[in-house]
Amino acid sequence: MDGRTAAAIACALAGGTWSLLAVGALVRRGRFSRRKRALAAAAPAVALPPEPVRGYGWPDDEREATLAFLEANVPDTGETEDQVLLRRALASREPEVRRAAVTALGKLADRHDWAIDWLIEALAEGRDTPARVASELDRLAPRVGTRLVPLLGHPSSVVRFYAVRLLARHGEAGRRLAAGLVSDRSPNVRAAALETLRTVDSGEALRSSLRLLDDPNAHVRAHACRTACSIGGASAAPFVLPLLGDRSWAVRDAAVQALVSAGKDVAPAMLQALEHRDEPVRSGAALVLQDVGHVDELLERGDHTGALERIFAAGGERLRTAASERARLRGSLPAGPRPLASGADA
């Protein structure tokens, strides 16, 4: 075969394949558009149903058939044979099939309590990513309720973590159950228990969170700050304050956020903290005073106590500049052009 013939064959092959693919793409697009228009005309608010799966026609391909079933039939299922199929899907070795079963169970659980039990089982047995199963269960609160109790003693800390987080949506009783896990051996579970307790207005929850401010794990200490301030408000400030100087940045940041969330009442404690021997505590306190609006207040009404200077000394030059810029914006200081820190004035 000479070069010309070879080139001609290559040309014909490439051209033919491209034409076929291009026509295929257009035909597919045309069908999709027609289907979309038809659905829009029938019910404008209805979402497009899933496209048919090619593998559905092959009965010997169990995986494909199961997936196709889960995609297409889930909303109306509930029959015994469907439950058998779902059970098999949940136990499948294929992560994709198990994932599909969890999504299907999430939809079914709106109407069938057995689906909730199966989801809890899926969480306990690690059938799918725990975050996904927990997301489905979270939607179903408060129906999940006491079914979570067995999971609180589960040997896996991951399961206990999600169980205790889920309890946050199950009212006072759920949060009481969570209180039992603040002493869990896993730091993640302790942090999750604190997270769940955050909205509880009880002395016991406050005591638990204050105790965990000294936890060896930084993640737990950060959660303890948030929970303590959330329950105790400004009264928790003296306990949280030392964590402004914690060795972990995440804890220091959490302490600032927690104290800010407690509101302006924390100001007296923060002003005292400006004299603290640790520099990070002093600068953290200055940040809190800025974020609760105390700095702006002092600038507005005029400060004769020297507090403002102490705050600026603790917070540094950037805090001082930001405060004067804010004052200028509010009109408390003489007006001038907006001094944004652009590169041009560098």
Add this chain to the structure above:
Amino acid sequence: MSWSDALHASVLACAVYLCLVYASYLVLMAVGLVEGRRRRRQRRLEDLDAAAASRFFPPVSVVVAAYNEASALPAAVRSLLDLEYPEFEVVVVDDGSTDDTLARLDEVFDLVPVDVSSRDVVATEPVRAFYRSGRDPRLLVAAKTGGGKADALNVGLNLARHRYVCGVDADTVFARDALGATMQAFMRDPGTVVGITSFVEIAEDPGAALVGGVEYRLPDRRPLLVYQALDYLRAFMNNRVAWSRFDFMLCAVGAFQIWRRDVLDELGGWSRDYTCEDIELTFRVHRHMREQGRPYRVLCLPDRVGVTEGPDTVRKLVAQRERWQRVILETWWSYRTMCFNPRYGSVGLVGMPFYLVSEIVAPVFELLAVWTLVAGAATGLVDWWLAGAVVLAITFVNSLFSTGSLLIADLETGAYRTSALIRVLALMPLEILVYRPIASWARVKGTWRFLRGDKAWHKFERNARAEAA
């Protein structure tokens, strides 16, 4: 050696090279189609709405590095704040802009000067000021002394509060489900997946192209934009998606890259030693993880997460593409010891050699092909019929790859209109005449500048944009 022998040798070399590259592209396209189908099914089988509202999906810190982006940045930030995801923060780092980038942000988001604490895990140029949006407290702006994009991203990394850090470009507008869809992929295997990038489309004006953060309009009028859109489609759907299947995804694009923060901390953040930071970081992650023998994955998803700006003039396009070529060369050369090294698994044995063949030596063969044609014409040795047939065959094969990637993307997003598809398909065969010479010239220029040690960014002017309502 006679002219005739030299020409024959040259033709043979080009033919072998072309066959090698096309064969690998064909395999990658087939893998891309399979992966695309798998991902579509995943999306259908996963409850994305439940994820978008879930308390159990980890919060994300989105970092935008911006330098002189006054026209593009407000739309990008607005689209980020509109993301449908349970918890995230947006940190914009202004890298010493000399235009009115900050003033535009202030206008739109009402910036209030504040001070904040920073982790300072990576050394950076000093930050001069911080601003928090008075309209949306999730938005924090840092104004710093210029130090380059990598330095700006590192400032964002220092400020990032959350476990996942998403670096994005300031000229990109994001789809509402960008984080939701991507984080689902992280949550499937949170212990192993350390980085994810995803498909980004291009447009002349991204804000106008991504209507309501949902509906995308494929560029179908201006050939320069159409060909760039096809280039992006091929790069993502035919290449990166398939690479990630084989665990050698070597480029998490700057427009959208999510990393686990602990991995970034461990590696010291983005490197300032390269013209561009995204490819280098991906290479570094691979090397680090493989050397430590830790299980990890870096993925590319076919999900469209946003629309970025494509240069609207040939001059801007050449400036962009020559920079990309330099970046690829710089990075590949720095990590050349990984190539063909079994210690680095598929990255060393497949990914690096693939880059070598498809990117590094491509300009050499492009120049060789041109020389062959010119020399053949000058000496009267060209068989014009044969040359025409070969060019036509190349045109069809290129169009085949473009159509394949377009099909994968349309199956994935269902976003293209029939009329746009027809126009784009009709323009495809002309790509070799209109667009390829420009891209090849940019690659040759980039290679030349690399050899001269040029590391400048050569930022081009942004396209004109419609005023936001």
